Amino acid sequence: MNRTPLSDAEARRLYDQAALLAGIGAWECELATEQLSWTDGVYDLFGLPRGSTLHRPSAVDLYHDDSRAEMERLRAGMIRSGKGFVLDARITTAAGAERWMRLSADISHSHGRPVRIHGAKQDITREKQMWQGLRQLAYNDPLTGLANRRAFETQLSELRRHPAGGGAFGVLAIIDLDMFKPINDRLGHAAGDACLRQVALRLETTLSDALLIARIGGDEFALLLCSTAGWPCLRHRLGQALAALARPVAWNGRQIELSASIGATMLKPGRYLDPTQSFAEADSALYVAKAAGRNRLHIFGDPLQHCGLSETLSFAPPASVLLPV
Secondary structure, eight states: OOOOOOOHHHHHHHHHHHHHHTTEEEEEEETTTTEEEEOHHHHHHHTOOTTOOOOHHHHHTTBOHHHHHHHHHHHHHHHHHOOOEEEEEEEEOTTSOEEEEEEEEEEEEETTEEEEEEEEEEEOHHHHHHHHHHHHHHHBOTTTOSEEHHHHHHHHHHHTTSBTTTTSEEEEEEEEETTHHHHHHHHOHHHHHHHHHHHHHHHHHHTTTOSEEEEOSSSEEEEEEEETTOHHHHHHHHHHHHHHHTSOEEETTEEEOOOEEEEEEEEOTTOBOOHHHHHHHHHHHHHHHHHTTSSOEEETTOHHHHTTOGGGOOOOOOTTOOOOO
16 A cells, blocks of 8 residues: 655644644743744643743742742752653632643753753643542551551551651551451341441541551551650540540441550651651550450550659540550
């Protein structure tokens, strides 16, 4: 089959069609005048009328603050070094739509001096949404909507790099439901799932300012909580959570009795977190709470008594709560 070579105009037309289909546009900026030139794909990406007059400050204002700052930093570095860059940036279109854009940039020189920067901009909003969806699946518990164990461990690893809580006191707590297996055995997994969802809701409501609340196992939860008010406040908050979890759960016209045990370890302000050690301390405290009769709170090392603060507690827990002395 004979093929006629494409003319330059036809080749350009096909290329432009493919670029628009892929959400790609080309751009350049004259450094001396800051004058911008865009193809139709970039106008469409920013939601601006094709061929309209461009002003760089107005275009840059459409970037989200963090993306704008990073773009300007990379742009300045490229002008100094002559090395291009690629950046995924968040923008808001002229019509107010949120989009992700992949910005590719390079630089041209004349007589050894930078004169023009140029590159491509591509709409990658769908790609970002896909990856965010996959991340949601990977880091969230589908039953309760809380973070899962993987997300919790990732957060602990991140805290390793920073002093725990900055200038605030922190607590890492592990929560285990008491006698949960009999609920599944007697009433079925639908009842058990209802209890787990209710536990998640009560934790989110009672500890709405927690750094993270996660379901890390079948009937086991974990949380990170900080407060500048100190240990008495944190202990009080955990006691409130314990009381909330001790309320029956309504399901299919009946009341399911529920309770939980909590083991916690305090994170001192200004100290770097050892995730493995902190988790082991909280787990050890949970074992003590379980062994003492369940439906109890135990804090590893009893820091309040060592600090001489036990008498300042304002929370009066129910009789079933263990406050070690």
